[in-house]
Amino acid sequence: MGLLDTITAALAASSSSTNRGDGRGESKGAYWCHDCEERLLDLDVEGDDPPACPACDEPMTFERSPGSTGCAC
Structure with a gap:
């Protein structure tokens, strides 16, 4: 079952976790300037x-x- 274990591990690693490991906490959104297409993370x-x-x-x-x-x- 090595292939099945590998696929299961890969799918678990690609989950939609909000913790990206940068140590700054969880982002609640971003600030946008739609005219200039600039983005600043709230953190x-x-x-x-x-x-x-x-x-x-x-x-x-x-x-x-x-x-x-x-x-x-």
Whole structure:
């Protein structure tokens, strides 16, 4: 059953875990500038106010994925 064990292990490793191992905690979403297509992960933003877009300096919009993966992409 070596092949079955290998497939089972591979599928378990590709689960949709929200913990990607970067040690910063779990992301709740990302800030987006739709005009410039800039994205900032919420863990990279200090404070509670929306950050300004690095490209155009307009306020960014917070969004989160409706999926269960925790990814805001």
